[in-house]
Amino acid sequence: MGPWRHFYRGAMAAQPGSEPATAERPLALATGASRGIGAAVATALQPTHRLLLGGRDAGALAARTAKLPGARAWPVDVTDPAALRAAVAEIERLDVLVHSAGVAELGTVEEAAPSAWRRNLEVNLLAVVELTRLLLPALRAARGHVVVINSGGGRNARPGWGPYAASKFAVRGFADALRAEEEPNGLRVTSVYPGRTDTEMQRAVVAGEGGEYDPRRFLRPESVAAAVRTAVLATPDAHLTELILRPTL
Numbered sequence: 001m002g003p004w005r006h007f008y009r010g011a012m013a014a015q016p017g018s019e020p021a022t023a024e025r026p027l028a029l030a031t032g033a034s035r036g037i038g039a040a041v042a043t044a045l046q047p048t049h050r051l052l053l054g055g056r057d058a059g060a061l062a063a064r065t066a067k068l069p070g071a072r073a074w075p076v077d078v079t080d081p082a083a084l085r086a087a088v089a090e091i092e093r094l095d096v097l098v099h100s101a102g103v104a105e106l107g108t109v110e111e112a113a114p115s116a117w118r119r120n121l122e123v124n125l126l127a128v129v130e131l132t133r134l135l136l137p138a139l140r141a142a143r144g145h146v147v148v149i150n151s152g153g154g155r156n157a158r159p160g161w162g163p164y165a166a167s168k169f170a171v172r173g174f175a176d177a178l179r180a181e182e183e184p185n186g187l188r189v190t191s192v193y194p195g196r197t198d199t200e201m202q203r204a205v206v207a208g209e210g211g212e213y214d215p216r217r218f219l220r221p222e223s224v225a226a227a228v229r230t231a232v233l234a235t236p237d238a239h240l241t242e243l244i245l246r247p248t249l
């Protein structure tokens, strides 16, 4: 988006509702957009961005894109490097890349199988690294913005959360390195650390803990998405590097 980004960001921040026509909008790719936080991020960015919605569930992606003018499905398994390479081939300029695809396979150090550690690291770290690497030229061309949906688990490792926490601590290191390397090229990199959020992932976590699921105890995905939108539409002088959200008590 170049200098247009600066005009654009300032205008959006100052005058919500003054959105440009669809074809002129910057392009955002959100992984994990078939449901949960990624889907909410797509909805939050739709008024200001053209969208590519990532995920493997083609049916869910079709249902989401049907509701979001300017959105296209981007069906790809992010752990498949060949599929990733093919899927990024068409993207020459990218203004916003939101990494929301993620898994949470939990277990104590004593009990978690090697496959759980591997699965968390493959999806939550290695896929984020590879997709960003492949898209760096497109992001640089647009002086773009990378948003990593991290987690409270990327700041505190609690008992039973080791495999997930390790992947989220690691992806924090990735985001910090990327910011240090690419800020001089005009990129912004934001890590977002949500606490427990009312999604299918959280339902599975609570089921595993044997607890009763009460969505009122958790953040809404739309609240996390609003934080992402704030970072993306920040005024030109502001680089929101880290955002921490937790549910109010």
Ligand SMILES: NC(=O)c1ccc[n+]([C@@H]2O[C@H](COP(=O)([O-])OP(=O)(O)OC[C@H]3O[C@@H](n4cnc5c(N)ncnc54)[C@H](OP(=O)(O)O)[C@@H]3O)[C@@H](O)[C@H]2O)c1
Residues within 6 Å of the ligand: 031, 032, 033, 034, 035, 036, 037, 038, 054, 055, 056, 057, 058, 060, 076, 077, 078, 079, 099, 100, 101, 102, 103, 104, 123, 124, 149, 150, 151, 152, 193, 194, 195, 196, 197, 198, 199, 200, 201, 202
């Ligand atoms: N929910 C929480 O409490 C919470 C809290 C803090 C941070 N987070 C983080 O927020 C992010 C989103 O989580 P969520 O709660 O929205 O989870 P979710 O509802 O389970 O959604 C996960 C998303 O990731 C996609 N995904 C998973 N594996 C994939 C793969 N191999 N290739 C492509 N897409 C894949 C899924 O799409 P398909 O199934 O269609 O492939 C889905 O869209 C994750 O990084 C998670 O760690 C969640």
